Amino acid sequence: MPCNMFGGEKLESQDNYEEFLGAIGLLNAKTDHKVITEVVQDGNDFTWTQSIPNWTWSNKFTVGQDCELKTMKGVKFTAAVTMEEGKISIPFPQYHFTAEMIEEKLIMICITPGEKSVTFRRTSRRI
16 A cells, blocks of 8 residues: 655755756756655655646656656656665666655755766755
């Protein structure tokens, strides 16, 4: 039976947001809206959705498998999704994504590669 292990989460804080969007070529997507993240888990199957007014981005994946996913730009790619000690890990084409619950808060971290690496951290609280 599906459950909201992570649940609905509303943006509380974020670090290096603009720098991250610039690094992945999405600076024009910057918004002041509070991102709502919903994560539904059914065993190893997840549906991960982020939304703001007039925009929704969603991926379905299974931990331990290669999954077809979409970037924020809508580009499809295949990646192995893993979870260790409650931390989800996904290698997106332009950055590495991790997410975990810490003290009732969802912590998402995206790290771009290279010498000018950017670490974007978003903290959301349950709504």
